[in-house]
Amino acid sequence: MLTGYLELSVCDHDRKADCMSLRIHNTLSGQLEEFKPLHDNQVGMYTCGPTVYDFAHIGNYRTFVFQDILRRWLKYRGYELRHVMNLTDVDDNTIRKSKAAGLSLRDYTAKYIEAFQVDRQLLSLEDPEIVVRATDSIDDMVKMIQTLMEKGYAYASEGSIYFRVAAFPHYGQLTKIDLTGIRDGARIDSDKYDKNNARDFALWKAPKEGEPFWETPIGPGRPGWHIECSVMSMKYLGETFDIHSGGVDLIFPHHENEIAQTEAATGKPFVRYWLHAEHLIVNGEKMSKSLGNFYTLRDLLTQGHRPSAIRYLLAAVPYLRHLNFTFDGLHQAQQSIERLRNFRLRLTQESFPAGENTALEDRARAARQAFEDALDDNLNTAEALGAIFAMVRDANTAIDRGEFRAGDRAAFLDTLERWDRIFAVLEDNDNAKLRQFGLGLEAPVAAGIPASATAPAGAEAAIAGNGHGSAPMPGLLSDESISQAIAERDEMRRKGNYARADEIRQNLQKAGVILEDSKAGTRWKRK
Ligand SMILES: [Zn+2]
Numbered sequence: 001m002l003t004g005y006l007e008l009s010v011c012d013h014d015r016k017a018d019c020m021s022l023r024i025h026n027t028l029s030g031q032l033e034e035f036k037p038l039h040d041n042q043v044g045m046y047t048c049g050p051t052v053y054d055f056a057h058i059g060n061y062r063t064f065v066f067q068d069i070l071r072r073w074l075k076y077r078g079y080e081l082r083h084v085m086n087l088t089d090v091d092d093n094t095i096r097k098s099k100a101a102g103l104s105l106r107d108y109t110a111k112y113i114e115a116f117q118v119d120r121q122l123l124s125l126e127d128p129e130i131v132v133r134a135t136d137s138i139d140d141m142v143k144m145i146q147t148l149m150e151k152g153y154a155y156a157s158e159g160s161i162y163f164r165v166a167a168f169p170h171y172g173q174l175t176k177i178d179l180t181g182i183r184d185g186a187r188i189d190s191d192k193y194d195k196n197n198a199r200d201f202a203l204w205k206a207p208k209e210g211e212p213f214w215e216t217p218i219g220p221g222r223p224g225w226h227i228e229c230s231v232m233s234m235k236y237l238g239e240t241f242d243i244h245s246g247g248v249d250l251i252f253p254h255h256e257n258e259i260a261q262t263e264a265a266t267g268k269p270f271v272r273y274w275l276h277a278e279h280l281i282v283n284g285e286k287m288s289k290s291l292g293n294f295y296t297l298r299d300l301l302t303q304g305h306r307p308s309a310i311r312y313l314l315a316a317v318p319y320l321r322h323l324n325f326t327f328d329g330l331h332q333a334q335q336s337i338e339r340l341r342n343f344r345l346r347l348t349q350e351s352f353p354a355g356e357n358t359a360l361e362d363r364a365r366a367a368r369q370a371f372e373d374a375l376d377d378n379l380n381t382a383e384a385l386g387a388i389f390a391m392v393r394d395a396n397t398a399i400d401r402g403e404f405r406a407g408d409r410a411a412f413l414d415t416l417e418r419w420d421r422i423f424a425v426l427e428d429n430d431n432a433k434l435r436q437f438g439l440g441l442e443a444p445v446a447a448g449i450p451a452s453a454t455a456p457a458g459a460e461a462a463i464a465g466n467g468h469g470s471a472p473m474p475g476l477l478s479d480e481s482i483s484q485a486i487a488e489r490d491e492m493r494r495k496g497n498y499a500r501a502d503e504i505r506q507n508l509q510k511a512g513v514i515l516e517d518s519k520a521g522t523r524w525k526r527k
Pocket of ligand 1: 047048049229254
């Protein structure tokens with residue numbers, strides 16, 4: 001369907017001299033660097049997978065969506081990708097939670113591994129070439145720890161084995177921390193700790209009462225978290241590979257420790273490009289259970305939000321920036337997707353006069369170039385989105401003015417299709433996916449996310465107790481509606497109509513809004 005001209009005018013591979021190449025931000029250097037794989041056209045990439053002790057939250061998925069955009073973009077640029085992701089199914093958290101649930105580690109984590117795989121499909125995250133469970137690589141971890149001991153980088157103490165930070169002079173290169181506070185021989189056993197607590201970390205942990213352990217040549221016990229990723233990445237990608245990625249919270253201590261133990265063991269550089277996605281915040285605040293603004297992907301789906309809108313929102317902000325998650329943003333994401341889908345429908349369903357309008361075809365090609373340049377520029381997804389929406393606006397205007405010709409369709413459909421190879425939101429398959437995994441709400445609720453950012457009229461009325469419908473879906477009420485409902489409740493209380501006031505409070509609660517009364521007035525928060 002495409003003219004040869006289209007294929008010649010824009011490069012598919014950044015290896016051509018006239019094309020811009022991919023530049024990415026390397027945490028190791030703190031700079032934007034041109035990306036060049038170690039081996040020709042092949043890219044080895046490792047991404048730290050989830051610790052499977054609970055449902056993953058939207059902050060986790062911000063990172064996983066970024067990594068999906070990265071892997072899709074590398075493939076788009078013609079690289080052959082070998083992407084390895086681990087599942088951390090043994091660490092402090094998985095052990096603690098499985099114990100509390102009275103289940104074996106394997107049985108407990110199986111549930112969350114399955115949930116993670118379902119979530120990935122819902123969010124259209126491509127499968128890595130290799131997914132590996134930590135507990136399937138214990139023998140390799142033991143071997144690496146033996147090597148570190150032989151080379152004098154590790155020592156045993158009370159049944160555990162620690163990495164001696166003082167023996168590795170480059171420690172701190174990724175985090176750029178001041179090491180003067182680290183006392184040689186001071187040890188830490190927990191998997192997670194902060195920079196002020198930097199000290200010798202556990203490679204192997206002695207068995208504890210009631211905890212799972214493995215009998216091995218280095219004694220009974222279980223691996224520390226950090227050694228797991230070093231071993232699993234090298235096993236499939238070699239001692240030196242191209243990309244290692246995770247959220248910024250993994251820079252210290254996890255990735256710093258990975259570098260130390262791996263480079264100490266091999267004597268070679270470990271990873272060439274370290275990529276880290278910034279935090280997701282909610283309404284400008286850190287997401288936390290205590291603040292009541294903590295959402296798993298499942299929470300949002302239960303509230304009727306669509307997987308494609310969530311993917312779009314998580315992809316829309318370039319990975320080096322904080323992503324401020326709001327429900328308004330989620331509704332806007334839904335509208336943006338509708339706009340793109342409608343445009344594509346218009347292209348394919350409307351009839352246009354025969355012929356071609358060269359200027360319009362140039363417009364489509366320019367949009368393609370713009371979104372490709374944006375993604376080459378350290379995966380600037382915001383600009384890539386901007387490029388496609390500018391094209392849609394111009395094309396819609398041309399159609400409205402009768403300037404569009406049948407021959408122009410292909411160029412626009414081509415740009416859309418290429419853009420969607422990365423963003424993956426144009427196919428209208430949310431409800432089918434939710435049904436497939438038994439997560440769908442009954443129609444019309446699942447399909448009933450209003451195109452506008454407000455709740456359905458019936459829902460708003462139900463808050464004040466006037467409506468006949470059930471309580472509205474959580475997350476759909478605007479801040480304004482909540483404030484109005486609270487004002488009405490205050491008035492009812494002043495008038496002594498406590499039954500009605502209580503009804504309003506209960507309806508808000510059903511909608512996921514919790515009220516807290518104090519002398520200073522009523523505060524509210526979303527569940
Ligand atoms: Zn890791």
